[in-house]
Amino acid sequence: MARFRADEVENYGGQGGAGFFSLKNDKDVARVRIMYNNMDDVDGYACHKVKINDRDRYVNCLRDYNEPKDKCPFCADGMPVYAKLFLPLYNEDDGQVQLWDRGKKFFAKISSLCSRYATKDNLVNHVFEIERNGKAGDQQTTYEIYEVDSDDTELEDLPEVPEIIGGLVLDKSADDMNYYLDEHEFPPTDNEHEDEAPRRRGSEREEYSRRDTGRRTPATRTRRGEEF
Numbered sequence: 001m002a003r004f005r006a007d008e009v010e011n012y013g014g015q016g017g018a019g020f021f022s023l024k025n026d027k028d029v030a031r032v033r034i035m036y037n038n039m040d041d042v043d044g045y046a047c048h049k050v051k052i053n054d055r056d057r058y059v060n061c062l063r064d065y066n067e068p069k070d071k072c073p074f075c076a077d078g079m080p081v082y083a084k085l086f087l088p089l090y091n092e093d094d095g096q097v098q099l100w101d102r103g104k105k106f107f108a109k110i111s112s113l114c115s116r117y118a119t120k121d122n123l124v125n126h127v128f129e130i131e132r133n134g135k136a137g138d139q140q141t142t143y144e145i146y147e148v149d150s151d152d153t154e155l156e157d158l159p160e161v162p163e164i165i166g167g168l169v170l171d172k173s174a175d176d177m178n179y180y181l182d183e184h185e186f187p188p189t190d191n192e193h194e195d196e197a198p199r200r201r202g203s204e205r206e207e208y209s210r211r212d213t214g215r216r217t218p219a220t221r222t223r224r225g226e227e228f
Contacts, residue, residue, distance in 0.1 A: 020162075021089050021098035023132035023143070031129050031148060035088035035097070035161060037122040039114040044107065045084045047169055048074040050180065058084065058169045062177070073177035085110070086168060088161040092127055097159045099168060109145070117147065124158070126150045 023030060036042060046065070047058040061081055062072035069075040085107060087100040117126045127149040134141025165171050172186060180186050 021087075021091065021100040023130065024136055026132060026135045026138075029129050029131045031092040031127055033090040033092065033127055033153065033158070034110070034113065034123050035090055035155060035158060036110070036114070036118075037124060037155065038118040039111055042085070042107070042110055042114075044104075045086060045164060045169055047082045047084050048079050049082060052185070058082070059177070060165060060169050060171045062174060071174075073174050073181060077181055084169075086164055090124075090158050097161050099162060099164075113145065117150075121150075122154065124155050125153055 021030075021032075045058075046061040048061055049056055050059055051057075059074065061075065063069070063075060075081065083104045085102040085104075087102055087106065087110070089098050089100055090096075091098050113128075114123055117123055126147050129146045129148045131144045131146070132141060133144060162168060170186075172180075176186050
């Protein structure tokens with residue numbers, strides 16, 4: 001079970017690397033819409049990181065933080081768990097939907113943005129400018145987010161976002177994980193490029209919301225993956 005709500009974030013490990021959206025150099029900026037209505041739309045993902053053909057890939061963790069480690073072979077083997085937020089952005093500058101790979105600290109950032117901009121309307125109604133503060137490779141890089149415009153754009157007016165589970169985050173079984181631990185690769189499949197697959201908006205959320213619709217609150221992160 002890779003998904004978790006924002007109020008569960010402290011039960012998971014640290015952050016990972018960059019995602020599809022990136023600002024590479026100091027003071028680079030981009031104008032984006034954050035593709036959420038409000039904080040109820042924000043989910044985290046508990047992932048492991050593996051090498052596939054010399055490429056880092058995220059893999060769905062198979063357990064909740066309070067379940068035994070042996071439910072997930074990667075956890076049982078001591079592999080770190082990363083608490084991830086894959087922020088869906090509509091990049092106004094190039095007209096594309098992109099995912100921004102963020103860690104635990106960004107749950108608090110998104111909560112603050114929702115509190116300010118998603119109480120009377122929806123977060124997606126607002127255009128933000130994201131500015132990078134830090135040179136390429138600087139581990140202390142931070143990002144500032146400023147509102148620059150607002151209108152009546154809704155999620156339905158924008159393209160669909162890419163699949164997360166089964167796409168950017170590989171959805172592997174316990175047998176697949178055990179195979180990887182023995183062979184350092186997964187069993188052959190026809191879907192090793194799952195991160196290219198489109199997602200029907202709401203399909204993941206509808207399945208997840210049936211489990212629990214409790215309120216959510218943010219928390220902070222650490223800088224590296226930790227066992228939980």
